[in-house]
């Protein structure tokens with residue numbers, strides 16, 4: 001049944017120690033990050049999403065980036081095995097949360113690695129970024145988990161940014177948005193719209209044609225507004241210092257049977 005629930009996870013006290021791979025480290029203000037996270041959660045709620053807080057994982061600096069720990073397809077929650085070892089302790093709390101919501105649970109197993117940030121779903125096509133965090137075995141395990149359910153899994157190389165969804169996300173009509181310098185192969189996507197800012201490539205579909213975006217991409221917001229979309233902008237600056245973006249702070253559960 002259609003549902004509008006979203007998993008979120010409160011940032012922990014060690015957030016400032018989060019991983020940084022492709023950008024220079026900048027000091028993170030944890031109090032400010034908490035305020036930004038609360039405003040992000042409020043934006044979801046204001047658009048009728050019921051937010052479900054996963055038990056905090058205060059030992060894990062990157063636990064707020066909950067998207068990386070689970071991939072949903074229909075009612076199946078695929079618990080990931082994050083590519084960064086320091087993030088592997090994040091998954092048990094997420095597994096508990098999705099199981100208690102009635103999801104069917106499946107897992108990525110060693111030697112596979114997968115970060116949810118590498119998975120972009122557009123209708124029944126699931127693009128999986130093979131890159132720094134997701135390995136070949138991880139891609140194959142996504143295929144084995146979801147193709148029998150009717151998905152088509154398309155693997156794409158990711159070498160310029162942390163995750164596939166650091167480079168591209170998609171509009172409600174399936175058009176892929178990307179900032180060209182971050183995308184390995186734009187031609188792999190059927191409809192591609194180039195945007196002027198890297199964070200402009202990141203949209204969360206709120207429903208009703210509304211797009212949640214970071215306020216760090218005003219030119220892209222203008223472009224998308226001009227194309228008839230409604231943009232809801234939030235400040236996630238402290239998370240951007242850790243290579244986070246709007247997508248990684250939640251996991252939307254749109255087909256639950258419970």
Ligand SMILES: NC(=O)NCCC[C@H](N)C(=O)O
Pocket residue numbers: 018019020021062065067068084087116117118162163165166242243244245247248
């Ligand atoms: N899906 C995402 O965009 N996740 C961001 C993860 C950022 C975190 N600092 C990491 O490097 O794992």
